[in-house]
Amino acid sequence: MSALLLLGCNVVPRSMPSIVPSQDPSTEIDPVRAAAQVSCGGPGFPAALLDEPGSAELSDDPAAKVLRRHLSESGPETEWLPETGWREVSRSESQVAYVADAEPGTDPPYAEVTVTRDGDGWQIGGWGQCRLQADVGPQLGLASFRVDPATELGPLLTEIPVLVTERACNSGEDARGRIADPSILLTDAAVTVVFAVRPRDGGHDCPSNPETPHLLRLSEPLGDRSLFDGSEVPPRDATLCAENGICPP
Numbered sequence: 001m002s003a004l005l006l007l008g009c010n011v012v013p014r015s016m017p018s019i020v021p022s023q024d025p026s027t028e029i030d031p032v033r034a035a036a037q038v039s040c041g042g043p044g045f046p047a048a049l050l051d052e053p054g055s056a057e058l059s060d061d062p063a064a065k066v067l068r069r070h071l072s073e074s075g076p077e078t079e080w081l082p083e084t085g086w087r088e089v090s091r092s093e094s095q096v097a098y099v100a101d102a103e104p105g106t107d108p109p110y111a112e113v114t115v116t117r118d119g120d121g122w123q124i125g126g127w128g129q130c131r132l133q134a135d136v137g138p139q140l141g142l143a144s145f146r147v148d149p150a151t152e153l154g155p156l157l158t159e160i161p162v163l164v165t166e167r168a169c170n171s172g173e174d175a176r177g178r179i180a181d182p183s184i185l186l187t188d189a190a191v192t193v194v195f196a197v198r199p200r201d202g203g204h205d206c207p208s209n210p211e212t213p214h215l216l217r218l219s220e221p222l223g224d225r226s227l228f229d230g231s232e233v234p235p236r237d238a239t240l241c242a243e244n245g246i247c248p249p
Contacts, residue, residue, distance in 0.1 A: 029136050031183035034194040037135035038233050040112045042097060044135025045089035047233070049099075050110075054087035056098055063096040063115040064088075066122045070113060081111055081127065093117065099130055108132075132233035140180055140196035141168040144231045144242040148213070153239065157222045163211035165242070166197045167231075171205045174212040182216065185230065191222060193238070194230040 037044040057068050071083055082100040090097045094117040102111050108131035116125035136142050147153060148161040166175045178198045185192040193216060228235035229242070236242065 029140065029180055029183040029194060029196050031185070031194075034134050034136055034183040034230065035185050035192075038132045039135045040097070040099065040110070040130035040132065042112075042114070043090040043092070043095075044137070045097075045099075047132075049087055049089050052087065054085045054098075054100060056088040057084060057086045059088075063091075063122045066115045066124060067098055067113055070124050070127070078127070081113070086113070095125060096122075102129070134194045134231050134233065136183075136194065136196040139198075141166060141199045142231050143167060143175065143179070143195040143197050144236075145193065145195050145214070145216075145229055145238060146211075146241055147227065147239050153222060153227060155221060155223045158218045158220065160216040160218070160222070160227070162214050162216045162238070164195050164197075164214045165211050166209045168197075168199060169206040170200060170209050172209060173200075174210045176212050179212065179214055183230070184218065186220070188225070190226045190228055190235075191218065192228040192230040192235050 033044070036046060036048075038047045038050075039045065056064055057071060058064070067086065070078065071081055071086075080103075082102065084100075086098045086100040088096060089099045096115045098113045098115070100111050102109050108129045110130035110132065111127070112130040113127040114125040115122050133142055143164050143166050145162045145164045148163055151161045153160070164175055164179055166178075175197045178200070180196045180198060182196075183194040195214075227238040229238045232242070
């Protein structure tokens with residue numbers, strides 16, 4: 001892939017969002033954002049954009065012209081990119097991102113192309129496959145979680161031991177002391193949780209990060225609802241492992 005681009009609790013109740021204030025809101029998950037926005041690992045965008053047909057590649061916008069030219073190029077690095085159906089999902093002064101549906105049956109199911117500012121013009125910044133994930137904002141790093149395998153979920157539980165894994169490079173260190181209060185979406189059928197961590201300063205190597213034990217606290221008993229990890233889109237059963245079901249040793 002070429003330059004792939006590559007949350008007490010904040011709770012979204014059944015009726016309307018409720019956010020517990022923190023001293024530094026910029027480093028807490030916005031539950032509304034986590035529930036409504038997604039990303040390919042870069043800037044977030046409303047998930048609803050993907051429900052609409054795309055035709056951004058037909059625009060006369062300068063960035064779209066660069067996209068169109070890129071899609072017309074032949075070769076193994078680009079021939080898999082869809083020729084049509086592109087949606088503009090984010091735009092800043094320096095970058096525009098486009099997402100399209102990949103070929104049916106493809107995993108990941110989306111493709112992304114970014115166009116970046118080059119002086120007075122625009123150029124391709126990168127392209128690759130897109131696996132959607134929850135958007136937790138620029139100040140936090142997304143984390144996945146699973147229920148501690150020693151725990152059996154039951155209807156009376158309000159405190160659930162979980163194992164949280166930071167997704168970003170962290171030199172193989174755990175996320176102890178840096179886990180933000182999660183975003184928790186409660187519905188009649190499910191409890192969907194999104195975890196994030198406060199990144200450490202500096203650069204880090206990229207060995208696999210270990211799981212960090214953490215206690216997930218719910219505002220009401222789990223009941224007969226399913227528990228999901230909302231970091232993935234669609235959410236994953238939190239009793240199962242991430243990464244295609246491969247559990248850490």
